[in-house]
């Protein structure tokens with residue numbers, strides 16, 4: 274369960290409590306507002322939790338082990354992409370040009386001892 278869902282779930286009893294108090298005090302405006310809030314929270318909780326988004330992993334191309342090319346990436350969907358300058362973050366790439374999934378950049382390979 275995400276932190277947001279847990280917060281919504283935890284807030285419902287307090288909202289229902291507030292509705293009871295607003296009704297008890299004869300405050301129709303507050304009763305109406307709190308009731309709408311409770312309905313919105315219940316609707317959000319009733320919706321299925323979003324599926325985790327699949328990613329396309331981009332790894333820097335490494336023609337020689339330990340010497341990755343900084344502008345060239347191999348994608349997990351089986352392609353190679355070369356930037357004129359910089360990398361994924363520098364060029365503000367968020368989605369793979371080929372498969373359309375969100376890009377996840379693989380950590381750089383471990384440095385090779387000289």
Ligand SMILES: [Zn+2]
Nearest residue numbers: 329350369372
């Ligand atoms: Zn891809």
